[in-house]
Structures are given as structure tokens and as C-alpha cells.
Amino acid sequence: MNIVHDNVMKVFFQKHPVDLDELTAIKMIHKKIESAEKKCKEGDSSYLDDLAKSYEMTEDYFSELDVNPASLL
Amino acid sequence: MAPFKQSGSSKYREYMNQLIHKIHQAEEMLLSGDDRHLEELKEIMQMIEQYTNEAKGHKFEPMQYQNVQGNPQGQQAFFDNRYTDYPEYPQMPNRGRDIRGHIGYVPYYPPYYPFFNEGGSGGTRGESRQGYNNEYRTR
Numbered sequence: 001m002n003i004v005h006d007n008v009m010k011v012f013f014q015k016h017p018v019d020l021d022e023l024t025a026i027k028m029i030h031k032k033i034e035s036a037e038k039k040c041k042e043g044d045s046s047y048l049d050d051l052a053k054s055y056e057m058t059e060d061y062f063s064e065l066d067v068n069p070a071s072l073l
Numbered sequence: 074m075a076p077f078k079q080s081g082s083s084k085y086r087e088y089m090n091q092l093i094h095k096i097h098q099a100e101e102m103l104l105s106g107d108d109r110h111l112e113e114l115k116e117i118m119q120m121i122e123q124y125t126n127e128a129k130g131h132k133f134e135p136m137q138y139q140n141v142q143g144n145p146q147g148q149q150a151f152f153d154n155r156y157t158d159y160p161e162y163p164q165m166p167n168r169g170r171d172i173r174g175h176i177g178y179v180p181y182y183p184p185y186y187p188f189f190n191e192g193g194s195g196g197t198r199g200e201s202r203q204g205y206n207n208e209y210r211t212r
């Protein structure tokens with residue numbers, strides 16, 4: 001069953017906020033981690049930059065939901 | 074020296090696989106309406122911190138705190154607003170060029186110059202500079 005997620009969030013993926021639904025936001029984080037994985041396999045040390053970016057994207061995601069990740073079990 | 078070129082390279086690839094697996098799980102949980110996807114995301118953040126610490130051999134810091142104009146102390150330490158009133162552009166690309174590469178912009182023009190907006194002085198001061206300043210202030 002497909003659940004429609006219409007919860008639009010503003011996420012800072014570049015310098016400017018973008019309106020995204022939750023699933024798209026997570027997919028973009030996924031894409032960034034995949035890019036890091038690819039670079040890691042190729043021996044490109046900038047994979048760490050991609051990881052840092054995905055970390056920031058996840059932080060944005062949490063702040064948009066107004067959830068403190070430290071409060072989660 | 075990149076850490077993956079050392080003997081433990083397969084370890085980092087394994088880490089990346091774990092991350093991919095984790096984010097995939099988070100996606101599936103969100104799709105099935107399970108709120109625990111947030112916990113997965115939290116774990117992803119922790120894993121990224123841990124892996125980066127290991128790979129770099131020092132404490133993880135997100136990109137926004139790194140390498141601003143080559144300053145390891147980060148943006149706040151680099152940016153000194155005593156000499157400019159353009160706080161939205163703390164990283165000036167090149168002296169003499171504005172953020173879009175236009176030549177002639179003087180990043181550190183002193184805002185306390187007493188006849189700054191008076192005009193009439195010609196040259197690079199007075200009204201001829203005003204367009205630049207207005208442009209940046211209204212952003």
C-alpha cells in the first residue's frame with residue numbers, strides 16, 4: 001500500500017531552502033550517501049565531504065521536524 | 074593520505090555499505106508509516122560521525138565549520154564584521170571582485186567613512202559606490 005506523504009518541509013540542501021516532502025528529503029540523503037559510497041570505492045577521498053553533507057542534510061531534516069535527535073531512544 | 078588507500082580500505086567500504094543499508098531501511102519505514110525511521114536517521118548520523126572520526130583521525134565537524142578561507146577555526150573566527158557591513162557574505166572570493174565576479178568591488182571598504190553616501194567626490198567613492206552597497210544591503 002502506498003502512503004501519501006504530503007508533509008512538506010523546507011530543507012537546506014544547498015544555500016537555499018527547498019520545499020520537499022519527507023520521503024523525497026530522505027531520498028536525497030540516500031543519494032548523497034550513495035555518492036559517498038561510489039567515491040569511496042573509486043578511492044576518491046572527497047567521499048568524506050559527501051558524508052559530511054549528508055550529515056548536515058539529516059540535521060536539517062530533524063530541525064525541520066522540530067525533533068532533537070538526542071531525545072530519541 | 075586517504076585512509077582507504079591504507080590496509081584498512083575494505084573496512085571503510087563496509088562502513089559505507091552499512092550506511093546505505095540503514096538509509097534504505099529508513100526509507101522503507103517512512104513508506105510504511107513507521108515513525109522509527111527517525112531513529113534510523115539518528116543512527117545514520119552517529120555512524121557518519123564515527124566513521125569520519127576514524128577516517129580522519131580527529132573529531133568530526135560538519136562542513137560548515139571547516140576550511141572557510143583555509144581557517145581551521147571556521148567561519149565565525151574568520152569573519153570580522155568590524156570592517157564590513159555585509160555579514161551575509163563572509164567568504165569573499167577574491168579581493169577586488171564581488172560575489173558574482175564583478176571587478177571593482179572593494180570588500181573591506183570602511184563603512185565609517187563620513188561622506189560615504191554624499192556623492193560628488195567622483196572616482197571610486199561617493200555615489201559611484203552606492204549601487205554596490207544598496208544591492209548588498211537589501212538582501
